[in-house]
Every structure is written in C-alpha cells, then in structure tokens.
Amino acid sequence: MSTSTENILSVSMIVIGDEILNGRTTDLNGSWLSKFLFKKGLELKSLRFIRDNIEEINNALTAAMDESDVIITSGGIGPTVDDKTKITLANFFGKKLIERNDIADIVTENYLRFGRIWARESNFYHFFPEDFIGIKNPKGLAPGIGYYSPDRKLVMSAPGVPREFMAMVDEEFYPLIKKYFGGRLKENFQTVIRTQGVPEEKIFFELCPNLWSQLEIFGKVSSLPHTIGIDIVVSYQGNSEIHKEKNEQIKKLIMSTPIAENVWQWGNTPVNELVLQKAKNKKVTFGFAESCSGGLTSSKITDLSGSSEVFFGSIISYDNSIKVKVLGVNPETIKNFGAVSIETAKEMAEGALKVLKTDYAVSTTGIAGPTGGTAEKPVGMVAIGYASKNKSGAFLFQFPGDRIRLKERFSDKALLTLLELME
Amino acid sequence: MSTSTENILSVSMIVIGDEILNGRTTDLNGSWLSKFLFKKGLELKSLRFIRDNIEEINNALTAAMDESDVIITSGGIGPTVDDKTKITLANFFGKKLIERNDIADIVTENYLRFGRIWARESNFYHFFPEDFIGIKNPKGLAPGIGYYSPDRKLVMSAPGVPREFMAMVDEEFYPLIKKYFGGRLKENFQTVIRTQGVPEEKIFFELCPNLWSQLEIFGKVSSLPHTIGIDIVVSYQGNSEIHKEKNEQIKKLIMSTPIAENVWQWGNTPVNELVLQKAKNKKVTFGFAESCSGGLTSSKITDLSGSSEVFFGSIISYDNSIKVKVLGVNPETIKNFGAVSIETAKEMAEGALKVLKTDYAVSTTGIAGPTGGTAEKPVGMVAIGYASKNKSGAFLFQFPGDRIRLKERFSDKALLTLLELME
Numbered sequence: 001m002s003t004s005t006e007n008i009l010s011v012s013m014i015v016i017g018d019e020i021l022n023g024r025t026t027d028l029n030g031s032w033l034s035k036f037l038f039k040k041g042l043e044l045k046s047l048r049f050i051r052d053n054i055e056e057i058n059n060a061l062t063a064a065m066d067e068s069d070v071i072i073t074s075g076g077i078g079p080t081v082d083d084k085t086k087i088t089l090a091n092f093f094g095k096k097l098i099e100r101n102d103i104a105d106i107v108t109e110n111y112l113r114f115g116r117i118w119a120r121e122s123n124f125y126h127f128f129p130e131d132f133i134g135i136k137n138p139k140g141l142a143p144g145i146g147y148y149s150p151d152r153k154l155v156m157s158a159p160g161v162p163r164e165f166m167a168m169v170d171e172e173f174y175p176l177i178k179k180y181f182g183g184r185l186k187e188n189f190q191t192v193i194r195t196q197g198v199p200e201e202k203i204f205f206e207l208c209p210n211l212w213s214q215l216e217i218f219g220k221v222s223s224l225p226h227t228i229g230i231d232i233v234v235s236y237q238g239n240s241e242i243h244k245e246k247n248e249q250i251k252k253l254i255m256s257t258p259i260a261e262n263v264w265q266w267g268n269t270p271v272n273e274l275v276l277q278k279a280k281n282k283k284v285t286f287g288f289a290e291s292c293s294g295g296l297t298s299s300k301i302t303d304l305s306g307s308s309e310v311f312f313g314s315i316i317s318y319d320n321s322i323k324v325k326v327l328g329v330n331p332e333t334i335k336n337f338g339a340v341s342i343e344t345a346k347e348m349a350e351g352a353l354k355v356l357k358t359d360y361a362v363s364t365t366g367i368a369g370p371t372g373g374t375a376e377k378p379v380g381m382v383a384i385g386y387a388s389k390n391k392s393g394a395f396l397f398q399f400p401g402d403r404i405r406l407k408e409r410f411s412d413k414a415l416l417t418l419l420e421l422m423e
Numbered sequence: 424m425s426t427s428t429e430n431i432l433s434v435s436m437i438v439i440g441d442e443i444l445n446g447r448t449t450d451l452n453g454s455w456l457s458k459f460l461f462k463k464g465l466e467l468k469s470l471r472f473i474r475d476n477i478e479e480i481n482n483a484l485t486a487a488m489d490e491s492d493v494i495i496t497s498g499g500i501g502p503t504v505d506d507k508t509k510i511t512l513a514n515f516f517g518k519k520l521i522e523r524n525d526i527a528d529i530v531t532e533n534y535l536r537f538g539r540i541w542a543r544e545s546n547f548y549h550f551f552p553e554d555f556i557g558i559k560n561p562k563g564l565a566p567g568i569g570y571y572s573p574d575r576k577l578v579m580s581a582p583g584v585p586r587e588f589m590a591m592v593d594e595e596f597y598p599l600i601k602k603y604f605g606g607r608l609k610e611n612f613q614t615v616i617r618t619q620g621v622p623e624e625k626i627f628f629e630l631c632p633n634l635w636s637q638l639e640i641f642g643k644v645s646s647l648p649h650t651i652g653i654d655i656v657v658s659y660q661g662n663s664e665i666h667k668e669k670n671e672q673i674k675k676l677i678m679s680t681p682i683a684e685n686v687w688q689w690g691n692t693p694v695n696e697l698v699l700q701k702a703k704n705k706k707v708t709f710g711f712a713e714s715c716s717g718g719l720t721s722s723k724i725t726d727l728s729g730s731s732e733v734f735f736g737s738i739i740s741y742d743n744s745i746k747v748k749v750l751g752v753n754p755e756t757i758k759n760f761g762a763v764s765i766e767t768a769k770e771m772a773e774g775a776l777k778v779l780k781t782d783y784a785v786s787t788t789g790i791a792g793p794t795g796g797t798a799e800k801p802v803g804m805v806a807i808g809y810a811s812k813n814k815s816g817a818f819l820f821q822f823p824g825d826r827i828r829l830k831e832r833f834s835d836k837a838l839l840t841l842l843e844l845m846e
Contacts, residue, residue: 018658019656020454021466021467021470022457023460024613024645024647027453027454031449034446036446039446046471046473046474046479047443048469048471048472050468056469059486078623080627080635082645082646141624163824163825201502201564204502205502205545205546212503221505223503224447226448235441235445290718294721295713295718295720296718296722296725297718298717298741299717299719302716302718302830303827305792305826307741308742312744312745313738313742313749314718315736316710316738316739317736318725318730318734318735319731321780322735322736322779326736355748356749371728371729
C-alpha cells in the first residue's frame with residue numbers, strides 16, 4: 001500500500017442487519033458503494049457487516065469514527081421493532097429523540113412521492129434525534145439520518161433496501177460529503193490490463209518475473225483472477241492527463257513482454273458492454289445458441305439498457321431435440337461427434353444465424369457439471385461456435401470451477417468470441 | 424436480539440484485499456461463509472472487509488479476537504508481493520517465519536494434485552510461522568494458515584479465490600473447529616414464511632398489527648423484502664423436534680391471519696429449486712419464451728445440476744421478429760395489443776409449448792427500462808403467459824426497481840407461475 005492514500009477522504013461502511021450474516025440475503029449495497037466511492041475519489045477504508053444489536057453497532061461506530069472521516073450505515077431504519085439504528089445513533093452521540101416537524105415534512109413528502117398520505121400516528125419516523133440532519137428518501141418512505149459531529153466526522157444512515165440505499169447515497173449523501181469535505185476530494189485512477197489464457201503464477205514467475213516491480217513504478221499493483229483470465233491493475237491518484245500518460249507508458253511496457261499476445265483489453269469495460277458498443281458502432285445484429293451456458297450469455301447482454309437495438313434473441317437448446325428441431329443441427333453430427341464437440345457447436349451457430357436472421361451468432365455447448373463429465377470430455381470442457389455471413393467455425397476450451405463458475409466462464413468466453421468475430 | 428446467542432460459538436471473518444473495497448470484484452466468500460456457518464450452528468458475528476495493509480489487518484485481528492472464538496480470514500496468502508497475511512499473522516502472535524519441511528510437504532502435495540512439481544526456490548510457501556498449523560489446499564497451491572492461541576482463539580487463513588476458500592473452509596477449517604470447540608457446537612433453525620403481493624408495511628401495520636409480537640414468542644423475528652414479496656423469518660436454537668413443532672405452531676398462527684392467502688411457500692427453498700423438484704416429481708418437461716427477462720429465467724433453472732432432465736430449452740425472443748417467426752405469435756396481436764400485453768404473452772407461451780414440445784411453457788414480455796416506458800405501460804410492467812396441453816393464459820403485473828432488479832422479479836414471477844401451473 002503506497003502512502004498516496006493518506007490524504008484521501010476515507011469512508012467506513014457499516015451494514016447493519018442479521019439477514020446477511022445468517023446467510024439469508026446477499027449484500028448488494030457494499031459492493032455497489034465500493035464502486036461508487038472509487039469513482040468519486042474516496043477511499044472505502046473498511047466494510048463491516050454486523051448484527052442489529054446495540055452493542056455491536058456502538059463498537060463498529062467507535063472503530064469507524066476512529067479510522068475514517070465519513071461513516072455510512074445501511075439497514076435498521078425502517079418502521080419495524082427490529083430497526084435499532086436511529087435510537088442507537090442518538091444515544092451514541094448523547095442526543096434525545098424528539099418529535100420533529102421538519103422530519104414530519106420529509107416523511108410526508110416521501111409518502112406523497114408514492115401517492116400516499118402519511119399519518120403521524122402510523123409510525124415513529126418523525127421521532128428523530130435533536131441536532132441530526134433529516135435526509136430525503138428518493139425511492140422509499142423512511143427518512144435518512146445524518147449527523148456532523150463536533151470532531152468533524154460525518155455519519156449518515158440509509159435504508160438497507162438496495163434501490164433506496166443507492167439513490168440516497170448518490171442523491172443525498174454525496175452532496176453532504178461535498179458540503180462538509182469538498183476541498184479534500186481527489187480523483188483515483190486505475191490502469192487495467194485484462195489477459196486471458198495464462199495462469200497468474202505463470203505470468204509473474206515464469207514469463208515476466210520483473211513485471212510486478214516494473215509496474216510498481218507507476219502505482220500500486222494488484223493481480224486479479226477473473227472468469228476468463230488475469231486482470232493486472234495499477235492504481236494511482238492524479239488527473240486525466242497523468243492517467244493518459246501512465247496508460248501509454250504501461251501499455252508500452254506490457255507490449256515488450258511475452259504476455260502482450262494474451263491481452264484482450266486495455267481497459268476495464270465488462271465484456272458484455274464491449275459487445276454491445278461494438279455491435280451498435282458497426283450497426284450489426286447478433287444472437288446466441290446456448291446449451292451449457294443455459295441463458296446466461298443472453299442474460300448478460302439483456303442486463304444492458306439498449307441491447308434490444310442489436311440483440312435479436314437466442315435459442316436455448318438445452319435438450320438435443322431443440323438443437324435438431326429448432327437449430328437444424330444434423331442428428332448424425334451429434335451421434336458421431338457428441339453434443340459437446342466443435343462440429344455440433346459450429347452447426348448450432350450456423351442454425352442460430354439462420355433462425356434468428358442476425359448478422360452474427362455464437363453458440364455454447366459444454367459440460368457444466370458436476371455430473372456428465374467423462375475422461376475424454378471432462379467437466380469444464382466447452383465448444384464455442386461462431387457464424388456470420390462469410391464464415392463459421394468453433395473452438396474447444398477447458399475451464400476449471402464449479403457449475404456456477406463454469407457457466408460464467410462459458411458465457412464470458414462466448415461474448416469474447418463474439419467480440420473478436422465482429423472485429 | 425435474544426440472549427440465546429450468548430453461548431453459541433462465534434466466528435468473525437476478515438476479508439483482506441483491496442480489490443473488493445475499490446470495487447474491482449464482488450465478494451463471494453463472505454456471503455457463502457454466512458450460509459455455511461448458519462447451517463453448522465455457528466454465529467457469524469461480524470464480517471470485515473479491509474485493505475491489504477499491515478496496520479489494518481492488525482486492528483481487525485484485535486477486534487475480531489476480542490469478540491469471537493474463531494477468526495477466519497480470506498486473501499493475501501498467495502505467492503505475490505502484495506500478499507501480506509502470513510507475515511502479519513506471524514508478527515501479530517510474535518512468531519518467527521522459519522523454513523518448515525512439514526509445510527514443504529503440504530505444498531508439494533498441493534502441486535502434485537495439479538500434476539505439477541514444486542521447486543523450493545520457486546516461491547516462499549514453505550517459509551511459515553513457527554508453531555502455526557499448515558493446512559492443505561484441496562483446490563489450489565497456497566497452503567492455508569492456522570493458529571490456536573494460548574487464550575483459546577482459533578485463527579485460520581484461506582486464499583481469496585472462492586473455489587479455494589470454500590473447499591478449504593469446508594474440508595479443513597471446519598474439522599479444526601470441531602477439534603478445538605466440538606463441545607460447543609449447537610444447531611440453528613429458522614421458520615421461513617414467504618409471501619407475495621403485500622408490502623412489508625401493510626402486513627405489519629395494517630393487516631396483522633399483532634403478528635410481530637405473536638411471532639416473537641417463538642424466537643427472533645425478521646422481515647426481509649425479496650424479489651417478489653416479503654419473507655418473514657423466525658430464528659431459534661434447538662433440535663429438529665423443536666423445529667418441527669415450532670414450524671407447525673407458526674403455520675397455524677399465520678393461517679389465522681389475513682396474509683394466509685399471500686403465502687407461496689412455508690419454507691426457504693429458492694423458487695428455481697422448487698420448480699425443478701416439482702417437474703422431476705411429476706415427470707414433466709418445460710421451457711420458456713423470454714422477452715424482458717432476457718434469458719435470466721432459463722439461466723436460473725440451468726444453475727441447478729440435473730435441470731437437463733426436465734428443462735428442454737427456451738426461445739429468447741427479444742426482437743418482435745423472433746416472437747413472430749420462431750414462436751408463431753400473430754403479428755396482428757402485437758400490432759393491436761402491443762408486445763407487452765396479456766394477448767402477446769399468451770401466444771408466446773403457446774408458441775413455446777409447440778416449438779419446444781414440452782408439457783409446460785411460460786413466457787415473459789415486459790418493460791425492464793430505464794427507457795421504453797409509457798404512461799399506459801410504465802417501466803416494471805410485465806405480462807406473464809402460460810401454456811399446457813389443457814390451458815393457456817396470461818397475467819399482467821407491475822413491479823418496482825431498476826433494470827437488473829426488474830429482470831430478477833420478472834424471472835422469479837415466471838418461475839412462480841410455472842410452479843403454480845404444475846400443481
């Protein structure tokens with residue numbers, strides 16, 4: 001860790017609620033906040049998940065106040081009895097809970113946004129700690145809670161419901177951070193090099209043993225395994241000029257190493273977004289024939305707004321009968337080479353091109369496991385086919401991982417194949 | 424929070440690494456561990472995400488040792504220079520890093536499992552703190568790190584790569600916990616009631632104002648908003664007898680309230696698993712015609728091993744041309760009623776049934792946003808169609824949320840529709 005982070009405005013997040021610690025829900029707010037703060041140039045110093053319990057909230061607050069300028073909490077501010085955040089914060093800062101008309105106004109406004117009338121007797125939203133800041137809720141009913149302490153720490157609490165949390169942080173908390181700490185906001189930058197086809201150890205111990213220390217000249221270096229390869233990340237502060245300059249120098253360095261040919265992206269755009277951008281730029285359409293990826297490739301594309309302009313659809317041919325009847329794969333091909341084969345993958349892609357009437361089609365057929373693998377065709381094997389007006393073909397790959405991870409890898413590899421196909 | 428948790432063996436987890444805090448990766452280990460520990464009857468007391476920095480690791484260790492019996496860390500034990508966990512743990516407990524032959528044996532074995540030969544000079548895996556426990560890595564190369572301290576705390580460190588972390592916790596850490604704390608392991612139970620169609624506030628303030636306190640007699644109560652409704656959860660310790668008894672009493676109580684008709688599941692099985700179980704039990708096949716859910720419904724089914732027995736495939740008809748040409752929807756239907764209509768949804772389901780030759784088919788057509796909404800058909804509106812040999816039809820629903828959340832809701836609602844269809 002470099003010393004460059006010492007002056008950055010730092011944030012600690014506390015996620016309050018039993019449901020994540022006991023495995024009932026998966027957190028979305030923490031991972032969203034980490035991305036949000038990074039872009040805004042703030043450092044997320046720590047992220048704590050604690051139970052909805054006064055003692056633990058107090059301990060976490062004490063530690064967070066000690067290490068950071070801004071403390072953001074999520075959860076525990078709803079109308080039910082297990083929501084303890086407001087009263088705990090009030091006690092923590094020695095403030096009384098009082099009936100406040102300004103908060104009642106915010107609650108009334110929150111309700112009105114949903115076309116509803118709030119009645120004071122229906123809940124305790126307007127009982128609020130004295131001197132605390134009432135915060136609008138752009139996407140829900142419960143008001144957010146803010147407090148700027150005498151020792152210049154800004155504590156803010158949002159609901160745990162992700163859409164409410166995210167809107168409140170973006171539209172209400174961030175302006176408050178700017179109000180109290182505006183002068184200290186700086187920007188963070190990263191240079192990201194995304195590789196495929198070489199394991200992490202091989203990159204840094206065999207192929208490029210000096211790369212790590214050479215990169216450290218530019219900033220903090222990390223190496224991150226992703227679905228279809230290793231991402232090398234160099235982080236530093238500065239401005240867009242410095243970012244551009246370092247980007248170029250790092251690219252020059254990487255191009256002089258043996259892993260240059262394994263780089264599939266100089267940047268950090270998810271592969272589904274790259275596919276969508278390229279298809280829109282080239283004004284071409286595409287679709288998939290998915291077997292082992294089971295709909296995930298299509299789902300990754302349709303996660304993106306605007307995908308309907310270029311993505312026509314897919315045939316999920318999980319059963320071989322669909323491969324034959326809908327995609328027109330020759331039953332002899334499946335009989336002779338197997339459903340998981342470059343021959344079948346190629347015919348699936350060709351069939352999808354024809355049925356969907358798109359400019360490009362990519363297919364997946366493989367073994368996601370845990371059952372169904374053989375010595376010859378083990379779990380993790382996938383054939384990816386491609387087809388366009390001018391050409392068609394397929395490749396065979398072998399990936400590690402469990403079923404969920406393999407579906408991720410199969411679909412990302414299919415998207416990468418489509419990206420290369422559109423070049 | 425009830426006092427029942429005081430004697431439970433408690434665990435604190437520390438996730439070490441910059442990549443999660445700066446938003447580069449989304450954590451999988453923490454949410455997996457929370458589920459794993461809950462099933463095993465251990466309490467995950469807290470979950471901390473910190474940077475790969477000696478001071479912060481020390482602070483987190485101090486706090487975790489203070490609150491829990493078992494401390495699990497992930498990340499920072501690989502071969503690269505930014506992996507600081509081992510040396511930090513050694514210093515924390517005042518142990519020297521020494522060259523250990525027993526650890527070299529574990530590393531050799533880890534490598535052999537991948538068909539590789541480990542050379543001592545290739546890295547520092549075998550430099551290990553004196554008195555520490557070397558732990559096998561069932562799915563990777565780096566050995567895990569364990570230490571049972573004089574004050575009876577068990578600290579264990581696994582790699583951050585999810586498949587390695589999960590295998591090591593399951594196969595190596597849990598046996599160590601049993602070895603040192605076996606007598607204190609107890610079981611946790613939950614009674615889960617999953618509802619749909621009524622907002623949280625309406626349940627607890629309007630329809631059943633006494634329900635919360637009535638449920639508290641049985642244990643700790645939580646109310647958790649999920650994609651298609653509110654889950655009510657009652658948690659308690661005990662044995663399977665007590666679990667069965669409380670389940671029945673709680674069911675009886677709920678059945679006497681107005682929300683009885685909104686319960687879609689007495690239990691906690693994900694809707695995709697329920698669909699798969701029911702289809703297998705009834706020996707029926709199914710498929711989907713997905714528009715707005717864009718492949719996610721199919722992907723949720725194919726996430727499950729064994730789905731190929733009953734799930735034949737889907738037509739992702741994102742573009743209207745696919746609805747017409749592949750599914751056989753009458754273009755007049757789309758022209759007269761729109762692509763998002765019960766009429767189109769019904770024809771999509773009927774078309775899928777015919778094309779896929781399955782016993783059941785369910786369709787989705789809606790507006791995932793953020794663009795494409797109108798006053799008449801706003802973002803979040805979805806028509807879900809169904810078809811079987813005997814009947815077909817469609818329903819119209821309106822959901823809140825952003826694009827990703829709406830896709831989740833559309834697909835879960837489609838799965839629930841299929842579940843009811845198979846009744």
